[in-house]
Amino acid sequence: MEKFLTGKTAIVTGGSRGIGRAIVGNLAEQGATVVFTYLHNQQQANELVETIAVQGGSARAIAADMAQPEDIDHLFLSVMNSCRRLDILINNAGIAIYKRFEDFTEQDINQIFDVNIKGVFLCCRHAARLMENNGSIINIGSTVTRVMLPTYGAYAASKGAVEQMSKVLARELGGRGIRVNTVSPGPIDTELFRAGKSDEQIARLAAQAALGRIGTVADVADLVTVLLDERSGWVTGQNILVNGGFAA
Numbered sequence: 001m002e003k004f005l006t007g008k009t010a011i012v013t014g015g016s017r018g019i020g021r022a023i024v025g026n027l028a029e030q031g032a033t034v035v036f037t038y039l040h041n042q043q044q045a046n047e048l049v050e051t052i053a054v055q056g057g058s059a060r061a062i063a064a065d066m067a068q069p070e071d072i073d074h075l076f077l078s079v080m081n082s083c084r085r086l087d088i089l090i091n092n093a094g095i096a097i098y099k100r101f102e103d104f105t106e107q108d109i110n111q112i113f114d115v116n117i118k119g120v121f122l123c124c125r126h127a128a129r130l131m132e133n134n135g136s137i138i139n140i141g142s143t144v145t146r147v148m149l150p151t152y153g154a155y156a157a158s159k160g161a162v163e164q165m166s167k168v169l170a171r172e173l174g175g176r177g178i179r180v181n182t183v184s185p186g187p188i189d190t191e192l193f194r195a196g197k198s199d200e201q202i203a204r205l206a207a208q209a210a211l212g213r214i215g216t217v218a219d220v221a222d223l224v225t226v227l228l229d230e231r232s233g234w235v236t237g238q239n240i241l242v243n244g245g246f247a248a
């Protein structure tokens with residue numbers, strides 16, 4: 001089968017684990033040169049690079065904290081120096097802290113907003129300056145902007161910001177053929193999702209989806225791949241929910 005991303009360069013933030021790891025795998029499988037970031041898990045990142053190389057693909061891992069603007073600058077500089085082009089940006093790295101409003105500290109709020117809002121914004125700013133015409137930016141949001149869950153206040157606020165900045169950016173970059181979309185997963189079986197939840201809570205959440213299960217990382221990564229295909233070339237400025245009917 002033809003690899004439709006051959007010759008393209010992609011950045012994926014937070015590619016060492018979870019949803020980002022599956023996205024990196026899909027993009028490399030389709031022939032893209034993928035540069036992905038990790039924060040702590042260098043070993044998992046290196047293993048992914050090696051697996052992709054064995055499969056004939058091309059990936060590189062860079063340590064970068066999305067809360068640190070200088071790390072983001074370094075990431076984009078490194079990609080432009082080595083690959084000379086940027087066609088795809090997937091802003092996937094994200095964190096969550098679950099607390100009731102009365103218990104949130106200012107530090108918690110800054111931590112979430114720095115990674116989930118400021119980090120995504122700064123990556124989008126680099127992409128706006130550097131990306132080739134007809135490129136694509138996909139920002140990972142969340143279904144929690146549609147389903148109001150107690151303790152998700154700061155996280156939901158951050159993902160609402162991601163949706164809104166994506167829509168404005170789609171307007172700004174449309175003239176260059178660059179598409180900007182948000183992909184908003186429902187509950188997906190990753191470490192971030194499982195943290196602090198009992199098996200019973202997870203089963204209850206699964207039962208709330210029309211399809212009666214929580215999602216897999218492939219459910220999200222495959223939608224991202226579809227959105228990058230030129231047959232999705234008329235899709236921009238959208239927030240696409242991938243949640244098994246969780247918020248239907």
Ligand SMILES: NC(=O)c1ccc[n+]([C@@H]2O[C@H](COP(=O)([O-])OP(=O)(O)OC[C@H]3O[C@@H](n4cnc5c(N)ncnc54)[C@H](OP(=O)(O)O)[C@@H]3O)[C@@H](O)[C@H]2O)c1
Pocket residue numbers: 013014015016017018019020037038039040041042064065066067091092093094095115140141142143184185186187188189190191192193
């Ligand atoms: N899982 C869900 O149910 C769900 C639902 C809706 C939306 N989402 C969104 O989907 C995205 C991925 O979530 P996930 O569940 O795959 O998370 P995850 O399993 O916790 O993986 C997070 C990834 O982001 C990286 N990362 C974390 N903090 C970072 C930082 N400050 N700077 C750079 N990289 C950082 C991690 O790197 P290390 O491995 O080095 O730590 C890891 O690669 C997030 O934006 C999340 O909000 C998830």
